[in-house]
Amino acid sequence: MKSSSATKELVRRLKEGDDDETVRLLVERFGPRLLSAAMLICGNATDAQDLMIETLQRAVRKISTFQEKASFFSWLYKILFNQNRMAWRKRSKLPLVFTDDVPDVASDEPLAGSRLDSTEVADGLEKAIRQLSEPLRAVVLLRYYGEMNVEEVAKTLNISSGTVKSRLFSTTRKLRELVPTEFKP
Amino acid sequence: MKCEDYQLACYDLLDRTLCAKDEREVLAHIEHCCECRSFLEEEEKRMRTWPRLLKLAARNVSMPTDAVERITHALEISKGQGFRFRLKEWERTHFSGRTSFWVSLAASLLILASLGSVYWLTQDHLWMSRVNIADNTMPEVRLVKQRDIQEISVPKTLPGVLSLASGEIVARLKTGVELTLIGPTRLVVQNGWNVSLEQGQLLANVPHCAIGFTVRTRELEIRDLGTVFGVQAKAAASDVFVFKGRVQVNEATYSETGCEMPEVAVGICEAGAGVRMVSGKRTIQFAVDGPEAEKLFQTVQGESALLNPSQALATATYIADLGSGRNISDADRVTNETEKGIAFQNTASVQTTAPVHQWETTNMNKTSAAMVLAAATMATGVFGSASSEPISVNTSLMENRLWETVFTNEVDVAWHWEHPDAVNAELSISGMGGEVLATNVSRSVSNVLWRAFEKATPAVEDVYELRLTFLGANETVLGALTSRLAVVKGAFGMGTVDANPVSASWAKVKDNVVLAYDKGWMATTANATTSQLTIAKINGISQINVLEGTSGYYGWKLKKSDWGYGKFNLTLSFPGEQGEWNETVNYIALGTLIGIR
Numbered sequence: 001m002k003s004s005s006a007t008k009e010l011v012r013r014l015k016e017g018d019d020d021e022t023v024r025l026l027v028e029r030f031g032p033r034l035l036s037a038a039m040l041i042c043g044n045a046t047d048a049q050d051l052m053i054e055t056l057q058r059a060v061r062k063i064s065t066f067q068e069k070a071s072f073f074s075w076l077y078k079i080l081f082n083q084n085r086m087a088w089r090k091r092s093k094l095p096l097v098f099t100d101d102v103p104d105v106a107s108d109e110p111l112a113g114s115r116l117d118s119t120e121v122a123d124g125l126e127k128a129i130r131q132l133s134e135p136l137r138a139v140v141l142l143r144y145y146g147e148m149n150v151e152e153v154a155k156t157l158n159i160s161s162g163t164v165k166s167r168l169f170s171t172t173r174k175l176r177e178l179v180p181t182e183f184k185p
Numbered sequence: 186m187k188c189e190d191y192q193l194a195c196y197d198l199l200d201r202t203l204c205a206k207d208e209r210e211v212l213a214h215i216e217h218c219c220e221c222r223s224f225l226e227e228e229e230k231r232m233r234t235w236p237r238l239l240k241l242a243a244r245n246v247s248m249p250t251d252a253v254e255r256i257t258h259a260l261e262i263s264k265g266q267g268f269r270f271r272l273k274e275w276e277r278t279h280f281s282g283r284t285s286f287w288v289s290l291a292a293s294l295l296i297l298a299s300l301g302s303v304y305w306l307t308q309d310h311l312w313m314s315r316v317n318i319a320d321n322t323m324p325e326v327r328l329v330k331q332r333d334i335q336e337i338s339v340p341k342t343l344p345g346v347l348s349l350a351s352g353e354i355v356a357r358l359k360t361g362v363e364l365t366l367i368g369p370t371r372l373v374v375q376n377g378w379n380v381s382l383e384q385g386q387l388l389a390n391v392p393h394c395a396i397g398f399t400v401r402t403r404e405l406e407i408r409d410l411g412t413v414f415g416v417q418a419k420a421a422a423s424d425v426f427v428f429k430g431r432v433q434v435n436e437a438t439y440s441e442t443g444c445e446m447p448e449v450a451v452g453i454c455e456a457g458a459g460v461r462m463v464s465g466k467r468t469i470q471f472a473v474d475g476p477e478a479e480k481l482f483q484t485v486q487g488e489s490a491l492l493n494p495s496q497a498l499a500t501a502t503y504i505a506d507l508g509s510g511r512n513i514s515d516a517d518r519v520t521n522e523t524e525k526g527i528a529f530q531n532t533a534s535v536q537t538t539a540p541v542h543q544w545e546t547t548n549m550n551k552t553s554a555a556m557v558l559a560a561a562t563m564a565t566g567v568f569g570s571a572s573s574e575p576i577s578v579n580t581s582l583m584e585n586r587l588w589e590t591v592f593t594n595e596v597d598v599a600w601h602w603e604h605p606d607a608v609n610a611e612l613s614i615s616g617m618g619g620e621v622l623a624t625n626v627s628r629s630v631s632n633v634l635w636r637a638f639e640k641a642t643p644a645v646e647d648v649y650e651l652r653l654t655f656l657g658a659n660e661t662v663l664g665a666l667t668s669r670l671a672v673v674k675g676a677f678g679m680g681t682v683d684a685n686p687v688s689a690s691w692a693k694v695k696d697n698v699v700l701a702y703d704k705g706w707m708a709t710t711a712n713a714t715t716s717q718l719t720i721a722k723i724n725g726i727s728q729i730n731v732l733e734g735t736s737g738y739y740g741w742k743l744k745k746s747d748w749g750y751g752k753f754n755l756t757l758s759f760p761g762e763q764g765e766w767n768e769t770v771n772y773i774a775l776g777t778l779i780g781i782r
Contacts, residue, residue, distance in 0.1 A: 005483070005484050005489075006483075006484070006486070006487065006488075006489035006492070009489065009492050009493070010492070013492065020253065020257055021329075021330070021355075021491070023253050023256050023257050023260075024253045025488050025491065025492070027248075027252045027253050027256065028488055029487070029488060031248055031252060032248060035243075035246055035248060036239075036240060036243035036246070037243070038246075039242075039243040039245070039246040040239060040242060040243050045245060045246040045247070048246050049246065049248075049249045049252075052252075053249070053252060053255050053256055056252075056256050057255075057256045057260060060256065060260060061260065118237075118238065118241060119241060121238060122238040122239070122241035122242040123242055125235070125238050125239065125242060126239070126242035126243070129239075141239070143232075144231060144232065144235035144236055144239060145235075145236060145239040145240070145243075147232075147236050149200035149202065150196050150197065150200055150202070151200070151202065162193075164196075165193045165196050165197075166193070168196060169189075169192065169193060172224075172227070172228075
């Protein structure tokens, strides 16, 4: 995945200085896809928006470290996953808060024997993916949401192609258990 | 190798990163191993369906409206933190021990004094901006950027004139609309929603909240529908070109004497399309077409236009010159034909809408398709009332001719209400995968714009059957018209179509197959009047298909059909003529046909 000339120009401008206009272009161009990816990772809109903003903010601050030969989007994805990992570590240090409210999860389940529409299938898949461990989820999202090939996923996550394939393979097995029959491809 | 190894290799197989030797080995194993074949099919399906599902799953989140502000604000803070960190570092490295306390205190006081004096010197401006925000008295037109400008005039009240003799400015209106002006330009700003470009060039970046923002020139009225677009007003002509989103373009609603005129819609222009109007002449719609224009457009497409507005507008002019040049010749040709009074009753015309740089027509019978057309982007008129001419599907290898095709994914299906008793009609369009469009239209409608595929080029090839059924009162069927349309990647632009049956493209296709055929491939079949394709599955069923005409495309439905996997012998022949084309193909679980020669 090579960066387009427009992306290269955007990167050049970011490297020159982060004026409002350039940041706005960055948000418009890459924000929506990052936001969707963040939503799949976090599972709620508020965290997803925060993660997307933190990712872009970090990207602007660290733009000098971006090497032009790499794909800009892959680099953003890498930041997104790193930021998420850091946020997760922070959250895990917070004390647990118990409430009396019990979430009504039963209503989210599809009715037995009912025909599922695309939205239900999509939601079921998302839930299953969020149950995966962080390394597996990252590989799945890059492969199937980012539509990257194995080599691109490997480069983005700084792991070997073999590891990517074995993680995808494990994911497939795990999803067979997590995903209801109707959700399977 | 174990099955698990082959399954891991399936990822590479689907990514097409295996070398030929390994690919053969994996395919050979898969052909005989049900488990691995099933794994491959599942993964292929995941790659195909999950991106869409995951996008759907992430639908419940919207971009925060203050995203840019939050990022820039966080950056400001981090810069401040960076400064403090660097100051601490500097203190740590240059001063150590107890004595450094007094030195660093003195340094801090000095810095504070400097900052204080800077604040004192600039407090008027800071105070002004605070007042502006607090009182919500933002200027009607605010200059955001300027470069190499000369003789600039910015209105303080509206309506007013925003002009510059040379250079480039970015001005923001209260509605959030950002206008980039390149001098010499004179713009009358009526209010945040309406401007008139009297002379010069502007690039408008219209946020979602300002949809409806309108730019007028002497010739045109451009109403934004959420977009980035460029407008150029010259002495006797106006150009509009859309870089992102779309705009509604109308002819100007006032005459030179200032009288109100009825609104004449030119049409909706989407990204990559535009309109040129020369005073006193016809309006010309154009669009990006051909490799040169496409390459140029890629550099300015979307928000990229804002990065270099001058280049974007120059590119737009170039594309307009290319497009309008071709349009004029086509339009002139049509006018001439109309004047000659060619009758086209009981024939179907196929004609382009926007862009109209090339013209394709075909003679068709009233009730049956006469020809499969090799154009993914054309308008299919089932009844031709306008001028048209018979189409020639030029695929001859011997003469090495080109397909005449157009470039738009919008197909204008147009017709005439031949049946006087018809009160409505049903339009149905079906591809090999099933029905893609079904709509009911009343008598007041004579065309339907069908988006044959989403992106600039089709994701899959297909052959579509179009059927228009005229219905009278009580839903009685009065008659029907049919037509066919092939969507073929190779038929785009002016590139040669690889219609050679012995070439790889004939045998290497995915899922459903679109096969080209042409009597002109062999001298011995050049005079053929009919053609047929025989499909025979080895150790299975056979089917003889009588093809439409002797040149065109045939859609062979393999996906979700009864054919199943296996080897097939295909024979293209022309009854009564010597010579035929033969091919053996192998349809495997991967969904790819591989030719065996």
